[in-house]
Amino acid sequence: MDDVLLIEGAGKLRGRLPVLQDVTLRAAPGQRIALLGHNGAGKSTLMKAVLGLIPLSNGRITVGGAAPGSTRARAMTAYLPEAVAFHKALTGREQLSLFARLAGEGTAPVAGLLDRVGLAQAADRRIGTWSKGMRQRLGLAQVLLGRPALALLDEPTSGLDPISRHELYAIIDEMAAQGTAVLIASHTLTEVEARTDRIAILRDGRLVADDTLENLSLRAGLPTRLRVRAAADPADAAERIAAETGGTRVNGASVDLLCAPEAKMAELRRLSAMGEAVADIEMHPPRLEDLYRHYSGEKAQ
Numbered sequence: 439m440d441d442v443l444l445i446e447g448a449g450k451l452r453g454r455l456p457v458l459q460d461v462t463l464r465a466a467p468g469q470r471i472a473l474l475g476h477n478g479a480g481k482s483t484l485m486k487a488v489l490g491l492i493p494l495s496n497g498r499i500t501v502g503g504a505a506p507g508s509t510r511a512r513a514m515t516a517y518l519p520e521a522v523a524f525h526k527a528l529t530g531r532e533q534l535s536l537f538a539r540l541a542g543e544g545t546a547p548v549a550g551l552l553d554r555v556g557l558a559q560a561a562d563r564r565i566g567t568w569s570k571g572m573r574q575r576l577g578l579a580q581v582l583l584g585r586p587a588l589a590l591l592d593e594p595t596s597g598l599d600p601i602s603r604h605e606l607y608a609i610i611d612e613m614a615a616q617g618t619a620v621l622i623a624s625h626t627l628t629e630v631e632a633r634t635d636r637i638a639i640l641r642d643g644r645l646v647a648d649d650t651l652e653n654l655s656l657r658a659g660l661p662t663r664l665r666v667r668a669a670a671d672p673a674d675a676a677e678r679i680a681a682e683t684g685g686t687r688v689n690g691a692s693v694d695l696l697c698a699p700e701a702k703m704a705e706l707r708r709l710s711a712m713g714e715a716v717a718d719i720e721m722h723p724p725r726l727e728d729l730y731r732h733y734s735g736e737k738a739q
């Protein structure tokens with residue numbers, strides 16, 4: 439299928455400082471892509487370039503084949519900024535109705551959208567009285583207006599409680615299922631780990647990773663941690679396991695082992711050959727946080 443978003447060799451200079459360098463990234467309909475990177479890595483700059491708010495110094499971006507900022511591209515793109523600002527004096531319903539009319543949608547979908555983002559009860563109160571999370575939800579309702587082909591979400595869950603975060607990702611999943619390509623800039627790795635199809639990592643303006651979590655994991659070759667719980671009997675079981683495997687004793691009765699992906703099965707066979715001295719084995723594959731550190735070059739805390 440044709441890509442909704444095509445970024446090719448994008449570069450941006452701020453004065454003499456390159457804040458984006460040779461960034462190439464594609465998004466197909468229905469794909470959810472996490473855009474990760476340290477503060478100042480260039481995530482917002484890239485989003486602004488896709489919106490046509492800032493020009494690139496090099497390279498090219500198209501949205502559905504159209505230039506960023508063009509009427510066609512704007513009609514296809516929705517944006518949720520990190521800090522959403524609305525008219526405080528308007529009610530939620532009035533504000534969303536205004537956006538709907540501006541988008542040429544008419545106000546028919548407004549009530550349904552307010553309900554969808556959990557704002558039906560608050561809809562007729564002034565936005566000035568709303569919490570940050572409620573304003574964030576209204577921002578999401580605005581994104582849903584007009585079923586965009588591309589949605590750019592900048593830190594969409596900042597300020598949301600855990601239940602609201604979960605609901606927000608459920609809405610993102612629905613959007614993607616209906617064919618919207620979604621680019622999510624985030625610092626919350628545990629969330630995007632489970633809820634996106636691809637992970638793109640920017641480091642100092644360069645794209646240092648862009649793949650599925652599985653492929654990034656394979657390529658990084660980071661170790662899986664095996665936590666081996668020793669049986670209570672014999673009393674020296676943990677000691678024997680540690681001696682046999684070269685692992686580290688933890689919590690008295692357990693042993694931690696780090697093994698490379700290619701050594702994992704051999705290690706499991708060796709442990710099972712130790713018979714009843716081994717009571718249980720937990721496997722902890724590398725998480726996005728480990729991969730993020732690997733690719734972004736950041737040190738462990």
Ligand SMILES: Nc1ncnc2c1ncn2[C@@H]1O[C@H](COP(=O)(O)OP(=O)(O)OP(=O)(O)O)[C@@H](O)[C@H]1O
Pocket residue numbers: 452457475476477478479480481482483484
């Ligand atoms: N208006 C501006 N004028 C000059 N430099 C800017 C401007 N906006 C951003 N920059 C610089 O561009 C670089 C990238 O910033 P950007 O906001 O894109 O990073 P980010 O990855 O979104 O960071 P964060 O996670 O903190 O939001 C930074 O070095 C920043 O200082």
